[in-house]
Structure formats: structure tokens, C-alpha cells
Amino acid sequence: METRIVKAYGDESKDREIMEEAGRLIRSGALVGMPTETVYGLAGDALNPRSSRKIYEAKGRPSDNPLIVHIAEKEAIKRITEELPEKAEILMEAFWPGPLTMVLRKSAAVPEETTGGLDTVAVRMPVNKIALELIKAGGGYIAAPSANSSGRPSCTTAAHVYEDLKGRIPLIIDGGKVGIGLESTIVDLTGENPCLLRPGYISREMLEEKIGEIDVDPSIEGVMDEKEHPKAPGMKYKHYSPKGELYIVKGKSDNVIGSINRWAAENREKGLKTGVLTVSEREDRYKADIIRALGAENDGESIAANLFLALREMDDCRADMIYSEEFQVPGIGDAIMNRLVRAAGHKILEV
Numbered sequence: 001m002e003t004r005i006v007k008a009y010g011d012e013s014k015d016r017e018i019m020e021e022a023g024r025l026i027r028s029g030a031l032v033g034m035p036t037e038t039v040y041g042l043a044g045d046a047l048n049p050r051s052s053r054k055i056y057e058a059k060g061r062p063s064d065n066p067l068i069v070h071i072a073e074k075e076a077i078k079r080i081t082e083e084l085p086e087k088a089e090i091l092m093e094a095f096w097p098g099p100l101t102m103v104l105r106k107s108a109a110v111p112e113e114t115t116g117g118l119d120t121v122a123v124r125m126p127v128n129k130i131a132l133e134l135i136k137a138g139g140g141y142i143a144a145p146s147a148n149s150s151g152r153p154s155c156t157t158a159a160h161v162y163e164d165l166k167g168r169i170p171l172i173i174d175g176g177k178v179g180i181g182l183e184s185t186i187v188d189l190t191g192e193n194p195c196l197l198r199p200g201y202i203s204r205e206m207l208e209e210k211i212g213e214i215d216v217d218p219s220i221e222g223v224m225d226e227k228e229h230p231k232a233p234g235m236k237y238k239h240y241s242p243k244g245e246l247y248i249v250k251g252k253s254d255n256v257i258g259s260i261n262r263w264a265a266e267n268r269e270k271g272l273k274t275g276v277l278t279v280s281e282r283e284d285r286y287k288a289d290i291i292r293a294l295g296a297e298n299d300g301e302s303i304a305a306n307l308f309l310a311l312r313e314m315d316d317c318r319a320d321m322i323y324s325e326e327f328q329v330p331g332i333g334d335a336i337m338n339r340l341v342r343a344a345g346h347k348i349l350e351v
Helices: 016-027 049-059 074-080 086-095 129-137 158-165 204-211 253-269 300-316 333-343
Strands: 004-007 032-034 041-045 068-070 100-105 120-124 171-174 185-188 195-198 245-250 274-278 290-293 321-325 348-350
Touching: 004 158, 016 032, 016 041, 016 129, 016 171, 032 129, 032 158, 041 049, 074 120, 086 100, 086 204, 158 171, 158 300, 245 253, 245 333, 253 274, 253 321, 274 300, 290 300, 300 333
Parallel strands: 004 171, 032 171, 068 120, 100 185, 245 321, 245 348, 274 290, 274 321
Antiparallel strands: 032 041, 100 120, 185 195
């Protein structure tokens, strides 16, 4: 299969032909790579079980890992959910369109292939104009997990999507580099208390300001039991991983820098290439083969936006061993560390 990349601009008049073609593909059961404000998504018809099976196949994704249904209008949620709790309506009003996914009881309209066999559905309404137009063109309900091969760092550019999925999908819409760079926050509203399943740009504190105290799923801090069924993407399996061995190094700054420089020297003697993820204030203190500063120390949004890009650059540079600092920033810092810990397979070194 030939995979084409086409440029879109977020302008309805300029993008009309592209959207008409992409919409036809999705309605026919094919898949399309699309930009969102978080990461690039692999879009298929959420109400077509065949499309959802194709998504799992194209990504190499376990079929018990639920897909997120994207809608373009708030009213559309009523068709795919059994009930809409008051707290869900409050969050919709506060954060939609935007990078928030809610898990709700699904209606019969949503096939189990889309929900990973669960009786719940994960739903969000993106703010990205290109994504919204594609959702409308594709029938109003788009299943769109991140458009990467399962387990690899998520895609923040169309080129990354092409790298992972060329030959597997017919079309990728290029909307430029995404803004946020981390997947959406996911909150479960089906239990007695709301529960955070995945941190993201919308922080726990922001949610609690609107709906009161929420629980935090244990999988955010640890590893989910293999026998458990994940309620949302990014909970159970190793995710976001580069090809090299990734470790998170915690401790006082001088200790972290000294330890990583020592390991880099030892790796060099073994013929191994070392990469480092750091911040701009400490970039020049490292002595490694590949050094990537994700942003200033207190600039969480920059660090988040550059994280997956830097992990892919480590692959491009063939880094064998990768060491990352711990990024402690308010707000989005929890989401950054959640992705890093999963990318490292929970390998953490304290120095």
C-alpha cells in the first residue's frame, strides 16, 4: 500500500478537497493519520468494528487496549453513552474542546472492538481544527489512538507517523508539529468517585477545582497486573519506548550529572553510544554522545512538547544507553514523568 502525506492548514476552504478524500477513506473503513493538539492520531470509524480491528493491526496494539472515540460536537456524546453524569457535563463545559478524555458507560452504538471488550467508552473532543473537520467528514465518530507503532514514542509530526506506519495506511494529514506533545488526560466517571487513569495537560488539580476530589488509579504509580483489563490507553503496557535502554536518574543535581558522565565514559569504552535528556540550564555539564535539552528547567510545556521528539532523535542517533533526569515541574510535570517512567519500563536509578 502506498502512503501519501498531504498538507492541511486548519482552514476549511483550503482543506476542503483533503477532508473530502480523508472522509471517504474513513467512511469506507480505511485509516488516516491526523494531527491533534496532543499527538498525531490514527483515525478510523469508531462505530465500524472492522475499522477498529484495522487500527489494532496497523499499530501492532493489543486488542484489549481501548481506543478513544473523538467527536466534533458536544451533543454527539449522547449517541455513544448510556448516561451522562453531572460531573461529566461540568468537565465538558470546562475543558472541551481540549485534551481531556472521559470514560463513561457506552451505548449499544459503540462496538466492543472499539472499547477493547469493555462496557465503557473513552471519549474526547479535540480543539485542533484539522482534527475537528476530519471527524465531521468521517461521520462524526473517530477512533484515534496515537499514530505510532505500539510501544514506540508517540508521534508529534507527520514524518514520525510515516516512519512508523508507511505501507499500512493510505493517507497522513500533515498539520505541522503538535502543540502539547503528550496524550490527553483520562478520567473515569463510571465509579462512585471520579478516578484519574492517565495524567496529561489537564492536571488533577484543574479537575478537582471543577468537580471536587478525585481518586488516582494505582497503575499511574506502579505496574498494572497482567491479568487486569485496562480501562483506557496507556495503563497496562510498556509505552513510548526508544530502541535504546532508557533509565531515569534521580538525586541531587551534582550527583545525577556526575553519575551519568561516569556511565557515559564506561559505555564509550564498551563501544556503546550514550544519550542524555536534560534541561537547557545543565546541558553543557554533560559529556555524552547525544545530549538533548527539552527546555528550560521550569518550562513544563516545552519539556512536554519535546519529550517524544527527543526520544525519537535518540533512535535516529542510535543511542544504546539513554539517561534522563527527573523533570519536576508544576502542572504538567506528573504527565511528563508518567510517560518517562513507562518509556523506561520503570527503570529508575537513585544516586
